[in-house]
Amino acid sequence: MFASLFGLVQADIDRQVDWAKEEARRRVRYVVRVAILAGIGAFALVGATAIGLIALHTWLAALWTPMMAHAIVGGGLIVFALIFFLAALAGRPPKLATRPPLQFAKPAVALGALASGTGIGAASRSAQEGLKFASDTVQQGSRSSLLGTLALAAVVGFIISRKR
Numbered sequence: 001m002f003a004s005l006f007g008l009v010q011a012d013i014d015r016q017v018d019w020a021k022e023e024a025r026r027r028v029r030y031v032v033r034v035a036i037l038a039g040i041g042a043f044a045l046v047g048a049t050a051i052g053l054i055a056l057h058t059w060l061a062a063l064w065t066p067m068m069a070h071a072i073v074g075g076g077l078i079v080f081a082l083i084f085f086l087a088a089l090a091g092r093p094p095k096l097a098t099r100p101p102l103q104f105a106k107p108a109v110a111l112g113a114l115a116s117g118t119g120i121g122a123a124s125r126s127a128q129e130g131l132k133f134a135s136d137t138v139q140q141g142s143r144s145s146l147l148g149t150l151a152l153a154a155v156v157g158f159i160i161s162r163k164r
Contacts, residue, residue: 019099026094034088041084048077 055070 016099019097023097026097030091030093034091037084037088037091041081041088044077044081044084048074048081051077 051070051074055067055074058066058070
């Protein structure tokens with residue numbers, strides 16, 4: 001009797017786990033991309049600093065033309081570093097995808113799974129009446145009535161399964 005309920009719960013858990021795994025993969029890909037772009041930017045900044053120091057030395061040594069070449073190379077590396085830093089900062093983290101809805105949370109599914117284990121005859125007719133009453137209560141009632149109905153159905157199902 002509870003096998004169908006456990007099957008529904010297990011299916012919902014499996015879908016939730018698959019969703020969580022995919023979200024984790026997306027987040028890891030984003031972090032790796034940002035880390036690579038920031039690393040390239042940091043490497044270019046170190047190069048720009050080295051070239052800037054060489055340019056400063058050359059300027060102090062010769063006061064004109066060799067410094068212009070070093071300044072152009074250093075300026076190009078600074079622009080390169082800024083481009084990569086801005087690319088790393090401009091990327092937005094991926095938004096969380098919507099979680100798949102719980103199928104078990106639908107009252108008709110839960111109560112239908114509970115009612116499917118009853119026998120044919122008077123017990124079946126009373127179970128069908130109880131199922132209709134419970135469905136009406138769940139569709140038009142509050143959250144507390146939903147939880148009460150599900151708890152009552154679980155207790156009744158447990159009692160019936162113990163007697164068999």
